[in-house]
Amino acid sequence: MNDVIIRTENALKTYGRGPAATHALRGVSLAIPRGSFTCIVGPSGHGKSTLMHLLGGLDRPTSGSVEVDGIELTDLANSALASLRSQKIGFVFQFFNLLRHLTTVENVETAMMFTGLSEKQQAARARELLAQVGLSEKANAKPSELSGGQQQRVAIARALANDPEILMMDEPTGNLDSVAEAEILDLLLELQGQGKTLVMVTHNLEIARRAQHLIEVRDGRLCQAA
Ligand SMILES: Nc1ncnc2c1ncn2[C@@H]1O[C@H](COP(=O)(O)OP(=O)(O)OP(=O)(O)O)[C@@H](O)[C@H]1O
Ligand SMILES: [Mg+2]
Structure with a gap:
């Protein structure tokens, strides 16, 4: 098995054109070890965020290459890219993106819409995931009835719905106090222990200190890892 799960070669991302262009990434080459945090x-x-979106196939580079698990993403049609994403990668966004009118268990089920599982199987799997993140008793609560840390756990349960090998998170602890943050970090390290690769954008240096692999982005380029 390849021990690099994500690789980029000179990935460049420019938004817009001409004088209004923003050079968000100016050529990034990196390798993320399988199973790493x-x-x-x-x-x-x-x-x-631009880099995370390229690594997860949510967006495409303007030039350069992005490879996930040996598959060159830039060669894939949109439908194949979407299918690879849903099989291999779970995403957690900064503001959780939970659907307000759905219960906790229904929010987790939304990630399984295209998996071919029956409704009953989806509900069972969703409850299993909520148990895994310690939220069984909140299955029927709406997001507005949950704390920030609990909402974050629902977002993580949803990201895990299809048992992805890679979990990508953009500032997942951005809105949490230090206790909730420590709980989320414990949960993430437990998931890493189960073999998942964790990729996290964070401003939190305490969390970054726990990572085995640090990528520092400045002005669209990588700095020497600290
Ligand atoms: N969809 C877009 N269209 C145009 N410009 C964009 C777009 N997304 C990001 N940018 C620009 O690209 C640059 C990098 O943005 P990005 O969101 O990757 O930054 P970031 O490091 O995640 O910042 P933050 O820590 O504030 O989330 C910024 O100048 C931003 O304004
Ligand atoms: Mg960002």
Whole structure:
């Protein structure tokens, strides 16, 4: 098995054209080890989210290559890219992106819509995932009835729905107090122990310190890893 799970070669991302163009990434080459906890750090506006979106196939580079598990993403049609994403990668976004009108268990089920599982199987799997993140008793609560840390756990349960090998998170502890943050970090390290690769954008240096692999982005380029 290849011990690099994600690789980029000179990945470049420019938004817009001409004088209005923003050079968000100016040529990034990196390799993320399989099973690692990797943190992406750097100042605001310097390209961290853009990089995470390229690594997860949510967006395509303007030039250069991105490879996930040996598959070159730039060669894939949109439908094949979407299918690779849903099989291999779970995403957790900064503001959780939970659907307000759905219960906790229904929010987790939304990630399984295209998996071919029956409704009953989806519900069972969703409850299993909620148990895994310690939220069984909140299955029927709406997001507005949950704390920030609990909502974050729902977002993580949803990201795990299809048992992805890679979990990508953009500032997952951005809105949490230090206790909730420590709980999420414990949960993430437990998932790493189960073999998942974690890629996290964070401003939190305490968390970044726990990562085995640090990627620092400045002005669209990588700095020497600290
Ligand atoms: N969809 C877009 N269209 C145009 N410009 C964009 C787009 N997304 C990001 N940018 C620009 O690209 C640059 C990098 O943005 P990015 O979101 O990657 O930064 P970031 O490091 O994640 O910042 P933050 O820490 O504030 O989240 C910024 O100048 C931003 O304004
Ligand atoms: Mg960002």
